[in-house]
Amino acid sequence: MTACSTENNNSQTSGKPTDPVNQGRETIIVKDMKGDVEIPANPERIVDVSGSADELIILEMPFIASANTSMFDSVTVPDYLQKYFMENKVETVGNYSGASGDLNLEKIAELKPDLIIMNIRHEKVYEQLKAISPTVMLSDDMSFVNWKGRFKQLGEWFGKEEIVDNWLENYDEKAIEFAKMVKEVVGDETFAVIEANSVHFGSYYVYRTGGPGELIFDAMKLPASAGTPEGVWGEVVDAEYFSKIDADHIFFFSDDGKVGDTVNSPTWQNQKAVRNGNIYYGLNNEQYDMAYTPNGKLIYMEKMANAIINHTNVE
Secondary structure, three states, X not given: OEEEEOOOOOOOOOOOOOOOOOOOOEEEXXXXXXXXXXXXXXXXXXXXXXXXXXXXXXXXXXXXXXXXXXXXXOOOOOHHHHHHHXXXXXXXXXXXXXXXXXXXXXXXXXXXXXXXXXXXHHHHHHHHHHHHOOEEEOOOOOOOOOHHHHHHHHHHHOOOHHHHHHHHHHHHHHHHHHHHHHHHHHOOOOEEEEEEOOOOOOEEEEEOOOHHHHHHHHHOOOOEXXXXXXXXXXXXXXXXXXXXXXXXXXXXXEOOOOOHHHHHOHHHHOOHHHHOOOEEEEEHHHHHHHOXXXXXXXXXXXXXXHHHHHOOOOO
């Protein structure tokens, strides 16, 4: 980061030099997906459309509006964030994933932010957002898997690297604790993490490094079943793919938290975990709301661990 003054530097790469919100305030230069960007050194009116409410709360960075809503309706705020949003009067302006409609650009402009944080999923409105206020784009691909990288980048931008490092150290310690409790119950038995696709009926996601897969295989380091993809967030498959999986335990996510018509598939019925009753059901909207950002991950990891230990669904 490089500090400078908006009063003495009119060659900004982001925002407008005459912007009354930031005029005369100290600024810094940060690097994002677009290059070097000049932003306020101490922003006070952040609009976050990147899905980073969790991280900003941990970093104690004030934000007045957010797109951290359910990708299923772009309105509902996840339960674990609702108290903060209510107490701090955080407005909602769409959804960070780009999966459920556009951002409310008019509302964002009306809020007069001094900084906008976005991700690549809304790249099509980058120029429009930049015209409203200095805008930074987090470095991430479309899979929204690189949560630690995003968290560290935010910490670097705001000079709070130590907070991020301490939080991640605590996260790893918690994961070790949960894993120890789980292994006391199931030993070295294997796992698979599957989701019934909400959009394309009859297809499924088999997870590895993405969302709930990351919690099981990377955080708690539980053994992966045959058929679990390697080195990717996951794979899109059909029911025939289940014949490649031979897990002792399966997490199965769907819109209603039930197996539905999948139960009629012979490849599903032949699963070891199905025959032995070791299936833990969960809701798509809840795992999407929690399994991709820091505090949400901690909450959801505990829910998944408890499901295994108590032999219940993810609750």
